[in-house]
Amino acid sequence: MNHNTRGEPMRLLIHSAKQIVQVTSGREKVLKGAQMKNIKILHAKPGDGLSIVINRLGDIEAVGFDTEISAKFRTNVFERRVDASDQCVLPGFVDAHTHPIWAGDRVHEFRMKLAGASYMDIHNAGGGIHYTVEHTKRASEETLFRSLRDRLLRMTKAGTTVAECKSGYGLNADTELKMLRVLERAKRELTFVDISITFCGAHAIPKEMTEETATKAIINDQLPAIARAIRLGEISVDNIDVFCEKGVFELESTKRILEAGKTMGLRVNFHADEIYPLGGAEMGASIGAEVMSHLEKISDKAIHEMAKYEGIAVVLPTTAYILKLESPPVRKMIDANVPIALGSDFNPNAFCLAMPMVMHMACILFKMSLEEALVASTINAAASLGMSETHGSIEVGKKGDLVLVDVPTWEHLVYQFGEHDHLIQMVIKDGLVAYDKS
Numbered sequence: 001m002n003h004n005t006r007g008e009p010m011r012l013l014i015h016s017a018k019q020i021v022q023v024t025s026g027r028e029k030v031l032k033g034a035q036m037k038n039i040k041i042l043h044a045k046p047g048d049g050l051s052i053v054i055n056r057l058g059d060i061e062a063v064g065f066d067t068e069i070s071a072k073f074r075t076n077v078f079e080r081r082v083d084a085s086d087q088c089v090l091p092g093f094v095d096a097h098t099h100p101i102w103a104g105d106r107v108h109e110f111r112m113k114l115a116g117a118s119y120m121d122i123h124n125a126g127g128g129i130h131y132t133v134e135h136t137k138r139a140s141e142e143t144l145f146r147s148l149r150d151r152l153l154r155m156t157k158a159g160t161t162v163a164e165c166k167s168g169y170g171l172n173a174d175t176e177l178k179m180l181r182v183l184e185r186a187k188r189e190l191t192f193v194d195i196s197i198t199f200c201g202a203h204a205i206p207k208e209m210t211e212e213t214a215t216k217a218i219i220n221d222q223l224p225a226i227a228r229a230i231r232l233g234e235i236s237v238d239n240i241d242v243f244c245e246k247g248v249f250e251l252e253s254t255k256r257i258l259e260a261g262k263t264m265g266l267r268v269n270f271h272a273d274e275i276y277p278l279g280g281a282e283m284g285a286s287i288g289a290e291v292m293s294h295l296e297k298i299s300d301k302a303i304h305e306m307a308k309y310e311g312i313a314v315v316l317p318t319t320a321y322i323l324k325l326e327s328p329p330v331r332k333m334i335d336a337n338v339p340i341a342l343g344s345d346f347n348p349n350a351f352c353l354a355m356p357m358v359m360h361m362a363c364i365l366f367k368m369s370l371e372e373a374l375v376a377s378t379i380n381a382a383a384s385l386g387m388s389e390t391h392g393s394i395e396v397g398k399k400g401d402l403v404l405v406d407v408p409t410w411e412h413l414v415y416q417f418g419e420h421d422h423l424i425q426m427v428i429k430d431g432l433v434a435y436d437k438s
């Protein structure tokens with residue numbers, strides 16, 4: 001308990017829990033290598049459960065046994081008390097990679113893929129991202145906001161309290177700005193989730209352009225328009241992304257766009273080496289990219305380089321599964337001390353919003369351990385967004401973002417595939433109830 005909080009009203013007391021999965025307890029900002037296996041867990045003692053106190057700023061004030069906490073806080077009034085008997089408490093999940101704002105689903109392409117078409121076949125024939133762009137261009141801001149809110153709420157019900165959210169279905173300044181305004185509105189209005197906003201105008205080459213003209217349009221038209229809107233306080237942008245892939249934005253164009261974003265103060269967080277081993281991650285490492293996603297085809301050299309400067313690898317099991325891609329070499333990356341984070345990659349190609357399912361798939365497809373999958377969905381995912389000082393673990397001083405789960409031990413949330421709706425009882429965001437199953 002911090003000094004001078006004696007007697008102050010507190011926002012929330014959670015008590016009687018049987019496990020608190022803190023993940024970290026020493027203010028670690030990111031975990032790598034063998035550290036990803038060693039998570040911090042508190043266990044209730046016979047007759048003494050576990051408590052968490054959250055103050056009126058929404059920050060964690062104390063974590064400990066019920067008896068200690070009730071003695072320390074005997075003079076404090078709690079705005080709300082939650083009895084977590086028989087429940088395990090985990091940090092809110094951080095989804096490190098999502099494309100949640102778009103109109104026009106692609107269920108027809110799911111059918112085409114089942115019949116044998118590849119992702120790039122569909123993309124090159126004008127479908128895929130291009131199909132979603134056409135629908136997103138025509139959608140109003142209000143329509144986009146409503147569907148975004150609904151998707152984010154569904155994520156939160158599955159335990160997500162922080163999500164990285166990309167634009168990228170505009171491909172021109174007007175529609176990209178429209179998407180970024182909607183994301184900004186969500187960031188300001190929605191209290192159940194924190195959002196890290198990513199500009200992904202380089203998500204595909206518009207049909208009427210070449211790679212070169214599209215690159216110039218992003219650097220000379222979209223980025224300046226975004227910088228202007230940021231200056232006017234209309235939007236905020238945290239990260240810059242490019243779909244760096246053979247036949248989309250290749251190495252040279254990707255580098256130019258990322259460097260232009262970097263000059264604007266954006267964090268570099270881009271799609272690399274997903275389908276073809278283009279060398280995207282080597283290029284990313286050469287410019288010190290904070291984060292690279294996918295990495296199915298990452299080279300050994302890039303793994304080595306990322307480990308040297310602690311570049312974070314965001315791996316995406318839903319996409320690898322749906323597109324039947326070879327898995328990224330996650331074990332090799334962990335052994336080399338590259339910090340790994342997980343994302344749902346929610347998008348019209350990979351319609352999955354639930355981090356418990358992502359963790360399960362990461363264990364099976366990418367051979368991650370349960371602990372590694374949890375670290376990758378909490379502290380490391382927060383680190384990928386530059387937010388791990390405040391999010392991603394249950395520690396005093398951090399944000400009160402929690403998931404309360406009715407399971408014998410926390411591992412059940414990952415083990416019981418697809419059962420998160422049944423198991424998650426409550427999600428807390430900044431000490432307020434964001435979702436209550438009862």
Ligand SMILES: N=CN[C@@H](CCC(=O)O)C(=O)O
Nearest residue numbers: 128129243319345347348349
């Ligand atoms: N690969 C590029 N971007 C997305 C897919 C976007 C889409 O197909 O609409 C991804 O991360 O998987």
Ligand SMILES: [Zn+2]
Nearest residue numbers: 097099271345
């Ligand atoms: Zn993506």
